[in-house]
Amino acid sequence: MGYFENIWTIFWGVAGLLILFAFLSALFTIIGDVFRDQDLSGWAKGGWMLLLIFLPLLGVLLYLIVRGRGMNDRSGPQSRHSYFDPGNRYDSRFII
Numbered sequence: 001m002g003y004f005e006n007i008w009t010i011f012w013g014v015a016g017l018l019i020l021f022a023f024l025s026a027l028f029t030i031i032g033d034v035f036r037d038q039d040l041s042g043w044a045k046g047g048w049m050l051l052l053i054f055l056p057l058l059g060v061l062l063y064l065i066v067r068g069r070g071m072n073d074r075s076g077p078q079s080r081h082s083y084f085d086p087g088n089r090y091d092s093r094f095i096i
Helices: 002-036 040-054 058-084
Strands: none
Touching: 002 040, 002 058, 040 058
16 A cells, blocks of 8 residues: 555656646746837736735736737747857858
């Protein structure tokens, strides 16, 4: 019985770490999206940040429900030009 209790402890520990990593990843992605958005005023950015700091789980869920649809549009141009820029001299595809 002790062996299976140990397995379940390890399983739930790993599951908890994965959930924590997914939550922190979503939280930092949302924080980046809040500051990237040009349509939000400073007060709105401050409000979202206060909500994300003091009630992080509720803030992440509300942000994804209210403003989640536009996150891909706001992150698209920046991510496309950062790595795949043909003028990037440090890109290994263009080093001879």
